[in-house]
Amino acid sequence: MTAIDQATMRPRAVARGVWRRRIRHAGAEVLPPLALLLAVIALWELAIRLLKVSAFVVPAPSGIAVALVEKWPMLLDASRITAVEIFTGFVLSAVVGVAVALTIVRFERFGRALYPLVVLFQTVPKVALAPIFILWFGYDLAPKVVLIVVIAFFPVAIDMMHGLQSVEPGFIALMRSVGARRSEILLRVQIPYSLPHLMAGLKVAVTLSVIGAIVGEFAGASAGLGYVIQLASNQLDTGLVFAALLAVSILGLAFYYAIELAERLLVPWSSKYDPLHRS
């Protein structure tokens, strides 16, 4: 006799098999990069010990771990401050990017004037603006957020714009022919169509937001991971520099995967939908 699972009404062995397969599948995706990472760390440690490299130049992974543990409260505090900068800057970048895209697409004539200016602005090396923003907005959150926005709104605007314009012209003609209003076309067709594109733009924007926050802190700050990195390198505490770098990467990863999760929840159809094979 086969035992039947009450929840799935499938034989238990089959239900167990499904989970086993899922876990094995996840394992197959996570294990190889993890193994490679561990191998690199081991090689790194070995190389530092064998070649007797000074900890001032390159710390061994064990040295970074020590710094991480010893300076944990300080790193946590700095991470919190930087995370707030990244989050605020990123959200504002998304808002500004979406607004620019909607403006360019909705108000065509004004858009034709605005678009080249947006592109022109993108060619300005924004990192060089950091000291000016410090001068204008002080040492706290504001200059970092402004710097992040000017760096990160661009991919959001461009991707969203392409998304809004990616609806088949035939479909828009069809809607117009039955008397659909422009607002209906925008809200019910163009904006949903643009969401997968928007998500791609947001993923680029969030990584740029991390860079923006760190650069902003380099230019002038009294707290945050960028500040810690600068301070520690001035004091030749290379272990702490790397520990802070690790914290920055973890922050970046967390933000990136948060967006990916949001993408799966918001546009579950986009993974199945391939614009290249649309028909």
Next chain:
Amino acid sequence: MLSIDPIRAVPTAKTSPAPAHITARSISVDFRHDGIVQRVLSGIDLDVARGSFVSLIGPSGCGKSTLLKVMAGLLTPSEGTVQVGGLAPGEAARRHMIGLVFQEATLLPWKTALENAAFLLTVGGRATPRDVALDRAMAMLRLVKLEAAANKLPSQLSGGMRQRVAIARALALDPEVLLMDEPFGALDAITREEMSRGLLEIWDRTGKTIVLVTHSIDEAVFLSREVHVMATGPARIIETLPVDLPDRRDEETFNLPAFGRAEAHLRHLLIQSHGGDGA
């Protein structure tokens, strides 16, 4: 020159008493590219009787799709007038008197087959409540034999199924006229034949006036009661051929001598118009 009788008037008892459902008088369409004016349609006269099934056939670039767009109100002719049910095409479309089907299904990827079929009913000045629209759409999905796939996303449907959703979407408006621009052009041969038979059944049951643009001679003869042959340079209708076949059409229809004659005649006309174009 044409050696075959150009049958302009349609003398059959079936069509003469009914007033023309679609009338086009001296339609010309000019396209402007960089200041160069190109005449894509020249002096087209066309009458489509209520409840009839007519095809427009011709080589690519002969303006058959352009003519359909004019009848759909998607394009305003440079000269001449068109009326659908006594109204200007744009007004007729706004009153849901015209259903449109293109070569591409143009479905919204985040909406199910059912929601796609209902979609046009929910926009514009004549929008119906969502549940009414969904009811109508479901009835139309039943008509195109797709009720089992009502809750599937377009990405989960085959090309033929997607096109049937597009037909259901057009029929959901309960239009008087169905305008179809190579609706089966992107489908494989077997699916095309299946769809053709399905379309005849729909025509039988709904009594809509159907205008089909196609470049397939077989399809034109098999489906329609009247074929308008178009030629390029300048784009015009060179002949109107009534299809002298029994009303009931099935696989056997292809073997009838009359089918072969009509097909041969159309092929001859098309080759001639094509050759004349190159000379």
